Amino acid sequence: MLFTDSLINSAPDDWKLVFKIDANGGNTNVYDIYMDRGITYNINDKKALNLTRRTGKHFKSDIINHWSDVDIEEVKVVVYQYGEEKAFLTFNGTGTDMTNWFSQKRMQNSSFSDLKHASQGEGYFFSIAGVSHPSRRFYVNKDWTSTQWCYDTGWLLVTAGSDGYCPFEPGNTFSILYSPESTSITNRDMFQNGYRADNLGIFVKFKVSTCQPLRHSAEACSTPVQLACNTYCYKLCDKSLTQTDLEEKVQKLEKELSVSRKDTNKFKRSITSAPDTRFSSKTIGLVGAVCIALVVGFIVAVDCINICQKCSKPNTVKAKNDDCKNDDNNKNKTVTTGL
Numbered sequence: 001m002l003f004t005d006s007l008i009n010s011a012p013d014d015w016k017l018v019f020k021i022d023a024n025g026g027n028t029n030v031y032d033i034y035m036d037r038g039i040t041y042n043i044n045d046k047k048a049l050n051l052t053r054r055t056g057k058h059f060k061s062d063i064i065n066h067w068s069d070v071d072i073e074e075v076k077v078v079v080y081q082y083g084e085e086k087a088f089l090t091f092n093g094t095g096t097d098m099t100n101w102f103s104q105k106r107m108q109n110s111s112f113s114d115l116k117h118a119s120q121g122e123g124y125f126f127s128i129a130g131v132s133h134p135s136r137r138f139y140v141n142k143d144w145t146s147t148q149w150c151y152d153t154g155w156l157l158v159t160a161g162s163d164g165y166c167p168f169e170p171g172n173t174f175s176i177l178y179s180p181e182s183t184s185i186t187n188r189d190m191f192q193n194g195y196r197a198d199n200l201g202i203f204v205k206f207k208v209s210t211c212q213p214l215r216h217s218a219e220a221c222s223t224p225v226q227l228a229c230n231t232y233c234y235k236l237c238d239k240s241l242t243q244t245d246l247e248e249k250v251q252k253l254e255k256e257l258s259v260s261r262k263d264t265n266k267f268k269r270s271i272t273s274a275p276d277t278r279f280s281s282k283t284i285g286l287v288g289a290v291c292i293a294l295v296v297g298f299i300v301a302v303d304c305i306n307i308c309q310k311c312s313k314p315n316t317v318k319a320k321n322d323d324c325k326n327d328d329n330n331k332n333k334t335v336t337t338g339l
Helices: 030-035 187-192 243-257 265-270 279-338
Strands: 016-022 072-081 084-092 107-110 125-127 136-143 153-159 175-178 199-206 210-212 225-228 231-234
Touching: 016 225, 084 153, 153 187, 175 187
Parallel strands: none
Antiparallel strands: 016 199, 072 084, 072 199, 084 107, 125 136, 136 153, 153 175, 210 231, 225 231
16 A cells, blocks of 8 residues: 555555545635645645544645646545445546546446436536535535425535535534435435545546656656655656666666766866966966076076086095005005015
């Protein structure tokens, strides 16, 4: 699982949570949160992803804001109570936008057997917008034809209760009402019999895109869109590559695109002098060269004199050595005569 503490058994790996309504989220207008393309909601809070209990935190991924830009294939709406899936609807998400996927026409499967072919009479609704006054969003309703007041029949609705006038939408009560049966029931029965869900989650499945931490921009061949926390959804440049092959390809590209420091213009400029044709610059350069030549010439001249002097000294020493040898010979001759 992508988030082991947040997705329950009914949400396999290929389904990604992109929106969650929490029954303890207060009277926050979840419809406005969903529709505002400029915001996400609790996207970096892992607790907001929890579907097993009420956390008081709604969740909105950036996938919602970029719905038409990513390759969504299927959509699934799941209702949870006490940590268990109680109802679901799946839709064809290909070529949809952030609202029109939620319709009877695009619905593929559902826990409600009578919903797919339900007639569209008075009071029929199947839309995210639903009714604004009273506030009934994610509204899947069958009819308003009951002869009894507020005995509307339907399958699902999210009510904020801020301006409701029926018993199933009391003031300041945020509720996710659902039918636990395979058929529609009255909204009044949903509320009175405790069919008030803890969470409603919207999941998507992609055709090609993968969702994982973005390790290197070279992996992505589409604009990465944040799913949650540090996880992004994007198309891989070559889906057939294994993870090892992909890393090797990235390393090879980095090596091919890298430039040696010595090959950069900055380094070349640091070891070369720029030409300067100004008269003052030439004069300064000439004076400097003469000064350096004089100093070097003086040092060389002194060294030459010293060398010449040292070379002349060995002749004197040799002459003295010859005198010494003559004296020794004379002494030897004297000694011999005496004998």
